[in-house]
Amino acid sequence: MPTGREDDGGNAGAGAAGPLTVIGHLSVAAGNSLGRRPALAVTIETAPDAACDHQVVGALLSTLGSDLEDEFRMARVTGSPAPLPRAFAGIMVALLAQGSDLAARVHALPPAGRPRWLVLIENGVALRAEAVLGLAVELLRCAIAGQVADQPVERWLEAHCGTASDRFGRLERAATVRAVEARGHVWRGGPRGPVGVIGEGRRAVRLRHTVTMRTMYPGAILGERKDRTVQRLARAGLPVARQVRVADAAAARAAAAEIGFPVVVKPLDRSNARGVTIGLTTPEDVSAAYAAASAYSPDIAVEAQLPGLAYRLLTIDGRFVAAVVSTPGRLVGDGRRSLRELVDEANRIPRRQRPRPIQRPIAWTPEIIEHLARHGLEPDGVPAAGSVVSLHWSEQGRHGGSILGVDGPIHPDNRMAACQAADLVGIDVCGIDMVLPDIARSWRETGGGICEVNRSPGLRYHMVADGAETPVLGRYLDHLLDCPCPCPFGPSGADGPGGPRTIPILVFVGGGEMEAPALAAAARLERHGLAPGLATASRYMAAGLPLVDPGRNQAGRVRRLVDDPAIGAVVVVVEPAALLAQGFGHERADLAILADRPGALAERAAAVLAGIGAARASLAMAADGIVIDRIAVAHQGGNHGDVRWTDGGY
Numbered sequence: 001m002p003t004g005r006e007d008d009g010g011n012a013g014a015g016a017a018g019p020l021t022v023i024g025h026l027s028v029a030a031g032n033s034l035g036r037r038p039a040l041a042v043t044i045e046t047a048p049d050a051a052c053d054h055q056v057v058g059a060l061l062s063t064l065g066s067d068l069e070d071e072f073r074m075a076r077v078t079g080s081p082a083p084l085p086r087a088f089a090g091i092m093v094a095l096l097a098q099g100s101d102l103a104a105r106v107h108a109l110p111p112a113g114r115p116r117w118l119v120l121i122e123n124g125v126a127l128r129a130e131a132v133l134g135l136a137v138e139l140l141r142c143a144i145a146g147q148v149a150d151q152p153v154e155r156w157l158e159a160h161c162g163t164a165s166d167r168f169g170r171l172e173r174a175a176t177v178r179a180v181e182a183r184g185h186v187w188r189g190g191p192r193g194p195v196g197v198i199g200e201g202r203r204a205v206r207l208r209h210t211v212t213m214r215t216m217y218p219g220a221i222l223g224e225r226k227d228r229t230v231q232r233l234a235r236a237g238l239p240v241a242r243q244v245r246v247a248d249a250a251a252a253r254a255a256a257a258e259i260g261f262p263v264v265v266k267p268l269d270r271s272n273a274r275g276v277t278i279g280l281t282t283p284e285d286v287s288a289a290y291a292a293a294s295a296y297s298p299d300i301a302v303e304a305q306l307p308g309l310a311y312r313l314l315t316i317d318g319r320f321v322a323a324v325v326s327t328p329g330r331l332v333g334d335g336r337r338s339l340r341e342l343v344d345e346a347n348r349i350p351r352r353q354r355p356r357p358i359q360r361p362i363a364w365t366p367e368i369i370e371h372l373a374r375h376g377l378e379p380d381g382v383p384a385a386g387s388v389v390s391l392h393w394s395e396q397g398r399h400g401g402s403i404l405g406v407d408g409p410i411h412p413d414n415r416m417a418a419c420q421a422a423d424l425v426g427i428d429v430c431g432i433d434m435v436l437p438d439i440a441r442s443w444r445e446t447g448g449g450i451c452e453v454n455r456s457p458g459l460r461y462h463m464v465a466d467g468a469e470t471p472v473l474g475r476y477l478d479h480l481l482d483c484p485c486p487c488p489f490g491p492s493g494a495d496g497p498g499g500p501r502t503i504p505i506l507v508f509v510g511g512g513e514m515e516a517p518a519l520a521a522a523a524r525l526e527r528h529g530l531a532p533g534l535a536t537a538s539r540y541m542a543a544g545l546p547l548v549d550p551g552r553n554q555a556g557r558v559r560r561l562v563d564d565p566a567i568g569a570v571v572v573v574v575e576p577a578a579l580l581a582q583g584f585g586h587e588r589a590d591l592a593i594l595a596d597r598p599g600a601l602a603e604r605a606a607a608v609l610a611g612i613g614a615a616r617a618s619l620a621m622a623a624d625g626i627v628i629d630r631i632a633v634a635h636q637g638g639n640h641g642d643v644r645w646t647d648g649g650y
Contacts, residue, residue: 019050019144020088020137023116027130029555031584031612034105034120038583040092040129042121044085045114050144052084057143061094064149064157065164070355071097079106085117088140095132095160096124098167099174099356131160165398168360172460179473185481185501186587188563198481199501200588201533201567205480209456210429212480219426223455226268227301229425236424238417239449241435242304252290253283255302262305264451265289267297271454273396278305306435308448310395311406312461313418313432314472316479320415322405322472323439324465329362329391329400333383339372340364340379342389343400351464359464360397367399368392397464405465406439413442421453429476431457504530504569504631505562505589506622507614509598509605512537514573517593517619522571524625528632530568533561542567554578558585569632576601579608589614590631593622 023043030038062069075093077086089104096102102122109116123129135156142149149157161167173196177187180198189196195208206213211220222228230240244255245268256263265286266276275296277289286302293300310326331342343362346352351359362368364379371392372378383389392399414436422430431454437446462472481501506521508514515536522532531543535557540549543566550556554574561570562585574584580601592609594602596618606616621627 018141019047019052020084020140021045021114022133022137025130025133027128028120028581029559029583029585030587031579031589031608032120033580033608033611034122035103036587036612037102038123038128040121040123040133042092042119042133043109044088044117044119045112046082046084046117048114050084052087052140052144054083054087054090056146057087057091057140060139060143060149061091064154065167066354067098067164067167067356068094074355076101076103077106078103080108080117082106082108082115082117084140085119087143088136089119089121091136091139092119092121092129092132095136095157096121096127096129098124098127098161099171100124100177127160135160165360168357169460171356171358172458172463175463176459176473179477183477183481188587197563200505200562200586201503201570202531202565203501203503203568204563204565205501207480210459210476211456212428214428215455216426216428220455222425223427223430223453224269226266226452227299229453232424233421233450233453236420238421238424239443241306241449241451243301244303245299245301246290249287249290252286252300252302256280256283256286259302259304264303264305265293266301266303267293268299268301270296273394276394279393280305303451306448306451308435308437308446309439311434311436311439312457313410313415313434314457314462315419315422315430315432316475317428318419318423320410320419321475322462323410324403324405324461325439326395326461327402327404328393328395329368329402331383331389331391333385333387333389335382335385338380338382339377339389342383343379343391351467358467359403362391362400363398365398367394403461403464405462409440411440411442413444414439417443417450421450425453425455427453427455429457429479430454431461502588502635503562503567504591504628504635505586505614506569506571506591506593506628506631507584507589507609508571508573508593508622509576509579509602509609510573510595511575513595514593517622518571518573521593521622521628522569524628525569525571525632528629528636530632530636531566532569532571533564533567535561535570535572537573552578553582555582555585562586569635574605576605579605584609584612586612588612590635591615591617591622591627593617593619595619 021044023045025040025042028039028041030036032039058069058072061072072090072094075090077089085106089106093102093104102124104119104121107118109118121129138153139149180187185198186200187196187198198205222232227243227245230243233240242259244259246252246255252265261281263280264278265280275293277292280286280289290300311323313323314321331339331346347361351357352361368391377389395401414434418432421432432450433452434448434450436443436448443449459473459476462470504525508518515538518536522534525532533542540547540557542561542564558572561567589609589612592606592614594606594616617627
């Protein structure tokens with residue numbers, strides 16, 4: 001593991017000596033001495049007389065976001081008990097976690113004038129540790145100096161970690177990753193953005209939010225435009241709101257008069273209710289709503305407001321799965337307490353409780369305060385007993401809205417309309433927004449209809465309604481993982497429904513002496529119909545095709561092979577020193593093959609591989625072939641986790 005200066009740490013505290021100075025940092029790939037996830041190794045120096053109070057650090061983070069304070073206090077930091085480097089590690093975890101359970105470890109190094117430490121921090125699923133290194137140093141400096149975080153620090157935090165609302169939204173992704181890993185699958189995601197990969201090689205599946213490899217491109221494009229979706233559904237006879245596209249405020253007023261009040265004004269290509277205003281009853285309201293929508297998009301429509309409550313019906317593969325109802329935030333006055341006190345009480349429900357609340361706590365946003373002011377109310381006002389106060393017209397959580405699961409009956413006509421809408425648009429995982437007076441009665445009887453079809457419906461609605469362990473998430477993963485492998489490579493029928501998402505990964509620990517055994521193992525896997533990815537000192541190829549070799553980046557070679565959709569197995573030769581310094585490059589391996597008399601470095605490398613699930617075998621066992629055959633068969637049959645040692649080997 002590195003202990004020297006790799007770079008200036010992005011100028012993260014590398015200038016004049018302070019309470020903590022970053023000497024260097026180095027990214028460590030997945031499969032390292034800390035654990036399965038990629039990590040960052042940071043070498044720091046601390047001032048001998050610097051003191052750090054963890055309570056003060058937590059209080060500072062709370063001023064930037066309650067979630068940051070919670071993640072700091074929950075951080076799993078092991079190793080040296082020294083307060084200052086542990087506080088630094090905790091801040092790094094707080095900035096990176098965003099709903100993930102991350103680990104960190106602190107090691108004391110031989111001092112060079114000032115105390116030195118090596119801090120290992122796991123990367124999160126939303127961003128990489130290098131991005132927040134300098135920010136963590138600055139926050140620690142502020143805490144030690146007793147200063148508050150100023151506006152530049154707040155802007156720094158928002159630029160790298162997002163706003164508090166952004167970070168809250170990423171909790172859904174963290175819950176999905178935990179559910180995937182609980183099923184024994186490997187999740188690999190990019191450092192930024194919502195794209196993720198589940199599985200390995202040609203058995204991997206890729207997703208973006210809830211858009212999967214089975215989502216048809218025309219359906220995804222159609223789902224982006226509300227006007228085209230409405231036209232498609234209307235031609236099929238499904239109930240939709242009358243909608244008119246407008247070019248300016250005057251056209252919007254004319255359209256509203258033609259449709260009849262009340263109306264809705266919305267951008268045609270935005271989501272999450274951005275720029276949407278409902279309940280418009282006058283031309284002046286329409287003009288103001290048009291101006292608000294114009295800030296989000298030039299493509300705007302006026303739409304008839306359907307009667308009833310807002311429901312989200314989720315379909316998967318054209319089948320109804322679940323429904324939730326969204327309601328605007330409302331409080332009932334008691335004649336004694338102010339609105340502010342009533343909001344505090346509403347935030348004490350379990351789903352809004354820290355840490356990691358499932359439902360967004362109600363905050364006094366400018367939108368809520370403005371809405372109350374239009375009705376002659378203010379946060380410190382005391383509403384009359386029994387009076388119902390609406391915090392905002394929107395059902396969105398950021399405006400105080402609530403989401404409840406629909407446990408009662410849903411009329412078959414309403415279910416059928418949702419399923420037909422998903423099929424007509426061509427979206428496998430689809431959220432259909434319907435406004436209905438009573439979901440237990442047919443839309444044909446009560447009115448109402450479909451107002452939007454969402455191509456990438458968030459699962460958070462169902463997490464709020466059912467809890468973090470919502471069965472909807474399980475249904476979604478069943479759809480995602482239990483489908484035939486979409487990759488065209490490999491033998492026909494190798495991957496049926498419910499097939500494994502892993503491929504055999506064999507690691508030969510050593511140098512040039514491992515080349516011939518590795519080639520023989522690759523040939524044996526190929527006879528099982530598994531196109532191998534091969535990385536040795538002289539060869540680097542995927543399914544028989546040469547690849548551009550990244551050279552000394554051993555972990556990068558492994559990562560590239562595991563990501564290749566043509567590969568059915570991976571065989572690599574890794575030098576022990578490179579594995580210990582860089583990490584293996586992936587979070588899982590099946591077998592570590594060592595020489596008959598491995599040295600100390602090889603033993604340490606084997607211990608790292610054992611930590612990611614690799615069993616140990618000798619060269620003689622690999623040459624015999626039984627071990628490799630059983631691994632290949634186990635992966636193809638989906639039972640690789642059940643392979644165990646016996647007296648004769650595997």
